[in-house]
Amino acid sequence: MGGLPGGVLTPAPAAGVPALVFRAGPLYCALPLGEVIETMRPLHTRPLAGTPSYVRGLTILRGAPAPVIDMTRLLTGVEAPVDRYVAVRAGRGPVACATGPVLGVRDVEVAPPEGPAALFTGVSKALIAAVGTVGTEPLLLLHSIAAVPDEVWEAAGGPPPEVAS
């Protein structure tokens, strides 16, 4: 729950990127629909020792273990309430992204990375594909959720087979 009223996000032009828009703490974020598997309520999550602070632990997605990434902590470094889990396709298997309220599917207009996104470095640079706006708020278009360390995948039982996109 907690989705914004329909009028908050104006329908994007057809040339936009269809993406699932959600909130991560104070930020508006979006994931391309091609990477999104489904949304769900937060599931039972088991913490893992020796992992980065943005990894909440492991959960079971459709009968298979999957790491849970706290998007708010990953993008902002602060704690925020988790309303939804968004299952995405990662390089080594599905990943559950713990997010704030899911606002819906929209076509988002984003700028190329050479714009403001050029300021990002490290994990953010690898994670943020482009930057747009939602009204007066910035919108981060994410891609390639590859921030899960290998130790997490190992703790989850080894690399699952590649999922065909």
Add this chain to the structure above:
Amino acid sequence: MMAGRTYGGKLAIGVGITVLFTMLTIVTSVVGLVFVVNAKDAAITSATEDLTGAGNLSRTMETRIADYRTYLFNKSAESARLTEDHHQAFRRMLDDLRRSIDDPEVLAKLDQIADLDDGHAAATAEVMAARRTTDDTSAIDRINDTTVVPAREQLQQAITDLIELVRGDVAADREAASTRATQAIALVIGLGVLTTISAVLVALRLSRDLKREVGTAVGHIQSSSAQLEAAAAQQVNGGRDQASAMSEITTTISELLITSRQIADTAQRVSKIAEDTEAAARNGDATIGETRASIETIRSQVDQIVQHMLALGEKSQQIGQVVDLVSELAEQTNILAINATIEASGAGEWGRRFAVVAEEIRKLADRTAGSAKEIRTLIEDVRGAVNTTVMATEIGAKAVDAGARKFDDATNSFREIVQLVATTNDATREIELSTKQQTTAVEQVNVAASDTARVSRETEASAVQTKQTAAHLSNLSSDLLEMVGTGRH
């Protein structure tokens, strides 16, 4: 022996001792006198009878000898007969003398005289026989001289010895009687001296005890008289003070009497006011009953309000549960619509149409969730208002209960006040009655105080008299001490 006895007892003992010694002296004197009289009687008897008997014996002998000589001279029968008669009389006198004498020596002498008399009688009989036959006086004289004369001389000598012996016995008896008389006199004198000494000792003892005891008693009387005089003086002063105080008391009691009457009037007015207060209190009791019924009604209404509010709260909670269910369904619908949109995005044109429918469903779900949220907010507001109302009502109920309790307390206090007013009324009546009795008593006390003041003055006068009497008694004690010879007090 006299220790611890009264002076009368001591006097009786002393007089008894003196009388005892006097009686002893008298008895001893009588006994001694009897002994002396007997001794003197014995001596006189010895002197009169024995000595006289011995003398008579000698004279009879002489008469006999005269008769004998007369016969020898005239040879008459008369003389012979007289000689024999006197001889017989001699023998009778000798026998009488033997019976009256108990001295052995004298008795032996009497026996000797009897024997000599027998010899002499034989000799005289021989001579008289010779004379009867002859007139030869010479021969008669020779015979007489040879036979009669020696016998007669021996007989006379024996009689003379007898007289001497009897005289010696008489002298001895007289001496013994005199000795006994002397002893009796000495004994009587000794007893007299002893009686006198005893009487003197008793008199001295009694005198000393009289001085001591009477002196002590008189000293005590004198001391007591002094104390009595001092006490009388104090009593005089006390009597004056008492009379003065009684005068003040009488004045005070008069004022007290006035005050008591004022108190009685005030108590009567207070009693009237208390009766009015009691009547007002009884009217207030009825009002309290009505107020209490109103409070009970309010309490019942408040209870009903609370029950209704609680029921409203329960209904609101049930509505909230339904709204939660609606919210849950809207959320689930939202998730499903999004997932449907995601799935539809990869299904080409038909997928885009389905995505539009799913988006509309999602919007409806959002609107439903928003409405449910608003309803939830409204219900929360209602529940808050209900809770506030319930709390306010419960507070009101508690306030009503507290008010009821306070009203009960006030009612009890009011009833206690009523009871106290009644008690006060009774007490006021008692005070009124007691004050009247007190007024009467004060009047009596006033009379009694006046009498007491008069008695105090009389007591003062009596105390003065007592003081004078005590002084006089002290003087008399001094005089009595002088009289008994103890002037040390």
